[in-house]
Amino acid sequence: MSLTDKAVLNRYLDLPAPDDVTCATYVWIDGTGETLRCKTRTMLGPVNGPEDLPEWDFDGSSTGQAVGVNSDVWLRPVRIYQDPFLRGKHKLALCETYKYNNEPTDTNFRWSCAEVMEQAKDQVPWFGLEQEYSLLGSDRRPFGWPKGGYPAPQGPLSPYYCAVGADRSFGRDVVEAHYRACLYSGVKVAGTNAEVMATQWEYQVGICEGIELGDDLWMSRYLLHRVAEDFGISVTLDPKPVPGNWNGAGCHANFSTKVMREDDGIKEIEKAIAKLSENHAAHLKVYDPKGGKDNERRLTGLHETSSLTDFSSGVANRGASIRISRACAKAGKGYLEDRRPASNCDPYRVTEIIVRTTCLND
Ligand code: ADP
Ligand code: MN
Ligand code: MN
Ligand code: MN
Ligand code: MN
Numbered sequence: 001m002s003l004t005d006k007a008v009l010n011r012y013l014d015l016p017a018p019d020d021v022t023c024a025t026y027v028w029i030d031g032t033g034e035t036l037r038c039k040t041r042t043m044l045g046p047v048n049g050p051e052d053l054p055e056w057d058f059d060g061s062s063t064g065q066a067v068g069v070n071s072d073v074w075l076r077p078v079r080i081y082q083d084p085f086l087r088g089k090h091k092l093a094l095c096e097t098y099k100y101n102n103e104p105t106d107t108n109f110r111w112s113c114a115e116v117m118e119q120a121k122d123q124v125p126w127f128g129l130e131q132e133y134s135l136l137g138s139d140r141r142p143f144g145w146p147k148g149g150y151p152a153p154q155g156p157l158s159p160y161y162c163a164v165g166a167d168r169s170f171g172r173d174v175v176e177a178h179y180r181a182c183l184y185s186g187v188k189v190a191g192t193n194a195e196v197m198a199t200q201w202e203y204q205v206g207i208c209e210g211i212e213l214g215d216d217l218w219m220s221r222y223l224l225h226r227v228a229e230d231f232g233i234s235v236t237l238d239p240k241p242v243p244g245n246w247n248g249a250g251c252h253a254n255f256s257t258k259v260m261r262e263d264d265g266i267k268e269i270e271k272a273i274a275k276l277s278e279n280h281a282a283h284l285k286v287y288d289p290k291g292g293k294d295n296e297r298r299l300t301g302l303h304e305t306s307s308l309t310d311f312s313s314g315v316a317n318r319g320a321s322i323r324i325s326r327a328c329a330k331a332g333k334g335y336l337e338d339r340r341p342a343s344n345c346d347p348y349r350v351t352e353i354i355v356r357t358t359c360l361n362d
Contacts, residue, residue: 003232013086022047023090025083026056026075027222028097031064033107033289034237034344036222047091050077056095065097065105073105074098079215084181085226092185094219110214113348117210120359124258126335127213127351128190128206131220132249132343134241135171135199136234142199142242143233144170151198154246158196170199171233178220178227179203185223187216196247196304206254214348239288239342240297248298248305249343253350256335257359265333266324272336272358273313273322279357280311280321286349288342295342306339 017023024047025040039058047053060066060073075095083090097105104111117125135143145151151168152159159168175192182189182203190204205217221237228235240248259268276283288294292308299308306312306321313322315329321340328334341350356362 006230020044023083023086024053024077024093025086025091026053026077026093026095027219028058028075028095029107029218029346031060031105031107033109033346036218036225037063038222046089047080047093050080050093053077053080053093060097060099060105065107066099070100072100074100074102078110079219081185081187081219084184084223092219092222094215107346109346109348109352110211113214113352114211116352116355116360120355121210123359124209125351125355125359126207126209126256126261127347128204128208128254128335129213129217129341129347129350130202130204130250130252130254131217131237132195132200132202132251133224134197134236134238134249135174135201135228136236136241138232140234142170142197144199154196154198160194160198160200161196163194168198169194171201171231174224174228174231174233174235175201175203177230178224181223181227182220185219187220187223188212189220195249197242197249198246200241200247200249210351211348213351214346217347237344239294239344243297245303247303250298250305250339251341251343251345251347251350253338253341253347253354254335255338255351255354255358260335261333263333266328269324269328269334269336275357275361276322276338276354277311277313279353283338283353283357284308284340286353287340287345289344289346294344295340298342299340 022043024043025038027038030037056075057072059071061068061071065073077093077095079094081092083092096110097108137143163169179192190206192203195202284292299305301307304318312320314320315324316326323337
């Protein structure tokens, strides 16, 4: 599947590098607010945290983040992960981006998210996000789908959801490799499953407190694209990759605060849902990178989604904006699931507005 022979590559990766060298790959979100970029530098000496890495810059005129005559954009490392590709002591560094005048770039939503999480830290906000995605073959069609046609319809009894078998499971190598790469890197991955549409998959990131969720989710996406590249496969986070009778892709946000997790926390969950219902439109504006346009294709009320315009909530209801799991309803405490964020959402924006609305009453 891959265009080059990885056994040949490994002859070179097996060459010893000088003992004092650490390769640091800086990873950042570009001007689309969706796509990730990276570049690598040689560091002398160990890298144990972002403070061991210098500020760096890149050509923002090639990433939609600056103009050519004033093109340098700052890269500031904020969190370090183990590099599952180079292994050893080599590191991946998630970065924030800043303009020439030290203001955050237009797609840097981390700094404001971090500020909000700091303000709400006494309420101990926890998140677990469910990242859905689809695999594409070299022809840009869903990976494993028959040439010029469609696989069996998903129907009410989807052959693909949590499926096993060569006739219904497409691209598991990518899924398993990515899962292990996340575990190795330090990304808090919670699990993975095959989804309802053929060649669509999910993994969950969490439970993370505050800003850590956005960091780990963005790094998990980097790992996903990079792992798939090794197999000659690409990943789309488009929230409706195949129009028609196929499930779209979301990024359900599971959320709780300390009181929600304590006895009778369900009362606090209900209060939070009431606040969310009053801010439905404001949330949808930041639940995809196009101000709500992407979710127009996905939130049709069909295919396990809710209405774009009408807020709803319910126990075990996968057609509601907010779902409370049966286990939480039974225990009288736990968390809520916001099912509205699109698969290509920015988790910094999603977690920020959830905390603003429910914890800070903004
Ligand atoms: P489903 O597919 O049924 O919606 P998943 O199992 O895919 O659910 O995802 C549920 C997520 O909720 C898990 O990733 C988990 O980390 C997260 N979660 C569980 N408890 C809490 C909690 N108290 N606060 C926030 N997130 C939670
Ligand atoms: Mn150059
Ligand atoms: Mn799930
Ligand atoms: Mn799912
Ligand atoms: Mn879910």
